[in-house]
Each structure stands twice: as C-alpha cells, then as structure tokens.
Amino acid sequence: MKISADPVRDYLAAVEREASTLPADRRQELLADLAEHIEVTRAERPDAAIGEVLAALGDPRTIAATALSEAGGRAAGAPSGSGAATTPARRGKVHPLVPLALLTFSLPFIMVFPDLPGPLFGVLFRIVGAVLLCTSVHWTGVQKTTGVLLTAVGPSVVIATSNLSDGGPAAGIPAFLFNLGMLAVVAGSAAWLWRARRV
Known part of the structure; x- marks a missing residue:
C-alpha cells in the first residue's frame, strides 16, 4: 500500500472531491477552514501525529455532506455529520x-x-x-x-x-x-x- 508524502493535501483533496457539488466559493471556504483548523491543531499539539489530527476532523465524506446540507444541497449516500466534522464548516459565520x-x-x-x-x-x-x-x-x-x-x-x-x-x-x-x-x-x-x- 502506498503511503502518501503529504497526508494533509490528500485529505483536503478528498474533501474537495466529495464536496464537488458545492459552489466553488463555498468549497474554497470549507477547504480554507479545514486547512486552518489543521494548522492550529498542529501548532497546539506538536507531538500529535498528523493521522490523529485528520482522524479527529472526521471522514471527508461526512464533512462534505455536512457542508452540502448547510448549503441546502444533497449528498446521496453520505452519512450525517458528526460534531467533530461540523466544527470547521460552521466556524467563521460571525462577522469579524x-x-x-x-x-x-x-x-x-x-x-x-x-x-x-x-x-x-x-x-x-x-x-x-x-x-x-x-x-x-x-x-x-x-x-x-x-x-x-x-x-x-x-x-x-x-x-x-x-x-x-x-x-x-x-x-x-x-x-x-x-x-x-x-x-x-x-x-x-x-x-x-x-x-x-x-x-
């Protein structure tokens, strides 16, 4: 089995694939939210393995399904969102x-x-x-x-x-x-x- 040289990029690419029906601006916002969440988590927990950080975020399909449901879309066969997966998608809704x-x-x-x-x-x-x-x-x-x-x-x-x-x-x-x-x-x-x- 091939081990990825950049698991973060692969994870974000998987989310982007699963969320392909989202409008482009909302999809980019979701990916930026996730990337920032990963960056902050790695800074706060430098000893944590990247696999643990990504696992805590949740399955890419779940994150995409949550984002689609929030945008009013549908993701056929996608599981409903979990608490960990909804956090990055819901952040940033407050005006700065x-x-x-x-x-x-x-x-x-x-x-x-x-x-x-x-x-x-x-x-x-x-x-x-x-x-x-x-x-x-x-x-x-x-x-x-x-x-x-x-x-x-x-x-x-x-x-x-x-x-x-x-x-x-x-x-x-x-x-x-x-x-x-x-x-x-x-x-x-x-x-x-x-x-x-x-x-």
Missing part, C-alpha cells in the same frame, strides 16, 4: 467586526459603569470577544494569539496589577488617563486586526 467590537467596548463599559454590573459585563464582553476571535476564520493563528494578548489578556493583567498595587492605577497617573491609555492599546490592536483580516 463582532469580536473586535466586544473586545474594544469592554473597557469603556467598565469606565462608564465602574460599579456592578459594569465590571461583570465588561469581563463577559472580553471573554466572548476573545473566544469569537480565536474561532474565527478571518485571522491566522499568530494573529489570533497576538490579538487576544493585546486586547484581552494584557490589559486585564495590567489593570488588575495596577489596582492591587499601592497608589491605585499606575501610581501617579490619574485613573481616567490610565484607562484612556489602556483603551488606546486595545483600540489600536483591534484596528490592526481589522486591517489584517482575511476577507
């Missing part, structure tokens, strides 16, 4: 502006409503925005990681550290100016992500 808006407006929400429920909603906005950013198909893995660090993790750590230290937000800087500085970092990072997005 949504996670960026949630991440950006989480801080002003806390600034405008410093007492409850402001901080609670601000943190929820930040978490949801980070999750949507990480599951989007509009950015690469490196851009997602950088974006989450600059818009969610970094500002949260800086603000928490500042609030716990003696003297309040960054000793010697008024709280309003400190918050404006953090907002500038978050908004600048969101603007960079917006420009770097894949359409």
Whole structure:
C-alpha cells in the first residue's frame, strides 16, 4: 500500500472531491477552514501525529455532506455529520467586526459603569470577544494569539496589577488617563486586526 508524502493535501483533496457539488466559493471556504483548523491543531499539539489530527476532523465524506446540507444541497449516500466534522464548516459565520467590537467596548463599559454590573459585563464582553476571535476564520493563528494578548489578556493583567498595587492605577497617573491609555492599546490592536483580516 502506498503511503502518501503529504497526508494533509490528500485529505483536503478528498474533501474537495466529495464536496464537488458545492459552489466553488463555498468549497474554497470549507477547504480554507479545514486547512486552518489543521494548522492550529498542529501548532497546539506538536507531538500529535498528523493521522490523529485528520482522524479527529472526521471522514471527508461526512464533512462534505455536512457542508452540502448547510448549503441546502444533497449528498446521496453520505452519512450525517458528526460534531467533530461540523466544527470547521460552521466556524467563521460571525462577522469579524463582532469580536473586535466586544473586545474594544469592554473597557469603556467598565469606565462608564465602574460599579456592578459594569465590571461583570465588561469581563463577559472580553471573554466572548476573545473566544469569537480565536474561532474565527478571518485571522491566522499568530494573529489570533497576538490579538487576544493585546486586547484581552494584557490589559486585564495590567489593570488588575495596577489596582492591587499601592497608589491605585499606575501610581501617579490619574485613573481616567490610565484607562484612556489602556483603551488606546486595545483600540489600536483591534484596528490592526481589522486591517489584517482575511476577507
């Protein structure tokens, strides 16, 4: 039995064959989603064998059948989709502006409503925005990681550290100016992500 030199390419080619009745743009989107999912999984689990990564995605026929059913098409004889197979096909349905808006407006929400429920909603906005950013198909893995660090993790750590230290937000800087500085970092990072997005 011949062993493929590039199992990822063979896997994607199999999905493309099975999904040949999909419109070309939707088929290319599906293949891009799968390729990115494979890339992210391999980066997160470098010790995992490529066979395991591909097996976790599911059978190419199942993925194609799921994509066809979502597009309103039919795949004769194709099995119904499984949870693992539907994930890549369903990702990226959220407009790229949504996670960026949630991440950006989480801080002003806390600034405008410093007492409850402001901080609670601000943190929820930040978490949801980070999750949507990480599951989007509009950015690469490196851009997602950088974006989450600059818009969610970094500002949260800086603000928490500042609030716990003696003297309040960054000793010697008024709280309003400190918050404006953090907002500038978050908004600048969101603007960079917006420009770097894949359409």
